[in-house]
Amino acid sequence: MDLSPLINHIRNYISLEFSDADLLLLQEYIPIVHYKKGSILLKEGEISKDSYFNFRGCVRMFYNINGVEKTANFYTENKFITVFDSYTQKKPSEVYLECIEDCTLAKISFDSEQELLKKFPKLEVLSRLILEEELSTYQNIVATxxxxxxxxxxxxxxxxxxxxxxRIPQYYLSSYLGVSPESLSRIRKRIFSK
Amino acid sequence: MDLSPLINHIRNYISLEFSDADLLLLQEYIPIVHYKKGSILLKEGEISKDSYFNFRGCVRMFYNINGVEKTANFYTENKFITVFDSYTQKKPSEVYLECIEDCTLAKISFDSEQELLKKFPKLEVLSRLILEEELSTYQNIVATxxxxxxxxxxxxxxxxxxxxxxRIPQYYLSSYLGVSPESLSRIRKRIFSK
DNA sequence: ATAACTCGTTGACTTTGGTTAAGAAAAGCT
DNA sequence: AGCTTTTCTTAACCAAAGTCAACGAGTTAT
Incomplete structure (x- = not known):
């Protein structure tokens, strides 16, 4: 199992080099897991015990509103996936996480994360930066x-x-954009006939 | 100048008691400032040097999109006001902050905050909790x-x-809801005639 | 291979929102 | 008070989105 995409990505945030011994330790704490398309990583009401780093595939975050799924976000390659409310405060999740493609994810359990933070205190900064990036993402979505x-x-x-x-089916995109699938179809028709 | 509303509010997040000497120090670092209705705390393009705690009044965060103001959030009593992107990463702000009522705010400059974090390391946790709360707020807005x-x-x-x-004029509310003022007026008419 | 299902498109119709313009109501000012 | 400015409402018209239903292309299952 090769964690190098994760290691490289961490370098985008902070300067932190790992020795070979460090890497072995990381590999012990962070398993890489394959998920089939359609796998549910987290359900509404559950408490999120794991955060993820996406090596390959796409994870969809969605709400279930009266039986209708409303997409809040898509997480593609090299994105961290955390349901912060639930993960950090141990509250029941309001959202689902679903692999909408076959996925390869690094799985970071809350307990492993605590251990790793003891070993590598610099990672504290990382988790704050990821939080800020996530906030920025949501602020941009609100802006649109x-x-x-x-x-x-x-x-x-x-x-x-x-x-x-x-790569994303249109009916998922439509709920992400806040419109019905039929409307998105008509929007596309309008745009592409210009 | 009495910081007790701020101190009490901090107790909602973390357990931290301040001695009389501590309080004097806090008062030195955190001035309480009165702003007239209409005051602009931050403009688009500026780098946010201060975060605030709202004692009284209401601060509006908005985007200017082609000359039209679009409200992203309202911060009322006992809310922390921080433009995270700009404040923590020293990036030009994409938003304005405006007092839409006469306001009384605790003004926390970035440098003061760094000093206070040295004196009271427990406050580190606070800033993370505020960040998480802000993220949660935005996630909820996206959900709606x-x-x-x-x-x-x-x-x-x-x-x-x-x-x-x-307390908020309807034309601000309308842009917060993502509709025109006329539409909000019609929406209210529909609702209240039911 | 065919049946079942999923997904995207289209049409018809209704509801809702945007825009422009006008005027009423409320708030602020001298 | 009276005047001005700000805020809210209404009307008319057009554009766009929601809903329901039908259809077809593509995929999956048996």
Missing amino acids: FVSLSPEERYVNLMENRPELLN | FVSLSPEERYVNLMENRPELLN
Whole structure:
């Protein structure tokens, strides 16, 4: 099991080198797990015991509102996946996490994380940076809802996360954009006939 | 100047008692400032040097999109006000902060905060908790946009932050809900004629 | 291979929101 | 008080989104 994509990614946030012994320790604490498309990592009401780092695949975060699934976010390669409310405060989750592709994830249990933070105190900073990045992501999402029409949000998505359009089924995208699947279909028709 | 509302509020997050000497020190580092309605605390493009704790009044966070102001959040009594991106990473702010009422705020400069963190290391935890609370707030806002209609978002606001409805002008609320002022007026008419 | 299912599109219809413009109501000012 | 400015409402019209239903292309299962 090769953690190097994770290690490399950590270097984007903080300067921290690991010795060979460190790496063995990391590999002990952080298993890499394969999940089949359709696997549910977390259900509404459960307390999230693990956070993840995405090596390959796509994880969808969604709410179930009266039986209708509403997508809040997509986590693709090299993203950390944490349901912060539930993970850090041990509250029941309001969201589901679902692998919508076959996924390869580093699985970091809460207890392992605490151990690793003792061993590598520098990682404290990392978790704060990830939290800030996540906040920034959500602030941007709110900004698009407050300031853009559904059509403009779709165009915005084409510009900012074009890779999503080719790999995410449209009915997931539509709920992420806050419109019905039929509307997204018509929005696309309008855009591409221009 | 009496910091006790702030001290009491901090107790909601962490257990931390201050001696009389501590209090004097806090008062030295954290001035309490009065702002007139209409005061701008931060402009787009500026780097946020201060975070605030709201004793009294209401601060509005908004984007300026092509000359149109779009409200992202309202901060009322006993809320911490921080533009995290800009404050922690010294990036130009994308948002404005405006006092939409006469306000009394504790003003915490970045440098003071660093000094205080040295003196009271327990406060480190506090800043993380505030960050998590802010993330949770934004996740909830996204949830309402993804899953509710404008009318339902207004009803949701009546249920969850009813105090806002009586003190915030409707044209600010409308941009917070992502609709035009005229639409909000019609939404209210629909709701109250039921 | 065919049946069942999933997903995307389209049409018809209704509801809702955006826009522009006008005016009413409320708040602030001298 | 009277005047001005700000805020809210209403109307008319158009564009867009929701809903329901049908259809077809593509996939999966048996």
